[in-house]
Amino acid sequence: MKQIEILSSGKVEIEGGLLKQFDSNGNCASVRIKDLEKIILDKFRGYDRVVLETKEKIHPIVNIKNREEFISLLENISGIKREEDLTEDSLWNRKTPIYFIPSIVILVMLYIPQVKVNFPILNPEFLGLFLNVNLIIYLLYAPEKENHIDSKFSLKRRLIFISLVVFFFQVYTQLDKVGWFKS
Numbered sequence: 001m002k003q004i005e006i007l008s009s010g011k012v013e014i015e016g017g018l019l020k021q022f023d024s025n026g027n028c029a030s031v032r033i034k035d036l037e038k039i040i041l042d043k044f045r046g047y048d049r050v051v052l053e054t055k056e057k058i059h060p061i062v063n064i065k066n067r068e069e070f071i072s073l074l075e076n077i078s079g080i081k082r083e084e085d086l087t088e089d090s091l092w093n094r095k096t097p098i099y100f101i102p103s104i105v106i107l108v109m110l111y112i113p114q115v116k117v118n119f120p121i122l123n124p125e126f127l128g129l130f131l132n133v134n135l136i137i138y139l140l141y142a143p144e145k146e147n148h149i150d151s152k153f154s155l156k157r158r159l160i161f162i163s164l165v166v167f168f169f170q171v172y173t174q175l176d177k178v179g180w181f182k183s
Contacts, residue, residue, distance in 0.1 A: 012061055014073060021061060031059055036078045042085035099138040103131045129170045136163045
């Protein structure tokens with residue numbers, strides 16, 4: 001809900017040679033249009049975004065009503081042509097299932113009685129642990145689109161943190177089951 005409020009109450013104005021970007025609290029960030037080095041158009045987390053780069057800073061702008069009109073006005077004033085960034089920002093792509101083939105193999109082996117007898121380690125807890133390790137490896141190597149704002153809040157970093165917390169909890173419960181922590 002807060003994100004919708006932030007996106008709907010912000011606004012952008014072009015006044016003379018300045019671009020003013022107001023946030024939901026009324027704070028204003030201004031950029032001299034003549035200082036622009038690049039105008040990049042892309043999609044970020046489902047929103048159409050315009051990224052304005054100057055020597056000092058990068059200014060991402062999302063949720064613009066008349067995007068084409070805004071961009072053509074910026075191009076006319078600054079003399080810089082737009083660049084399109086067509087890279088996907090999704091964590092899911094066509095190669096994603098390939099990363100999880102080992103987990104699928106373990107899942108199939110878990111439900112084959114003959115294999116389960118030969119490998120007593122195969123149980124649902126082991127599958128959960130294995131799947132979580134598989135997810136952590138996938139998240140470490142999955143590509144991520146550049147945030148341009150603050151990389152410490154990236155979705156990938158948050159998912160890795162959550163997966164690691166779950167992993168350590170799984171290891172703790174397995175060690176507790178075998179009596180590792182009992183004296």
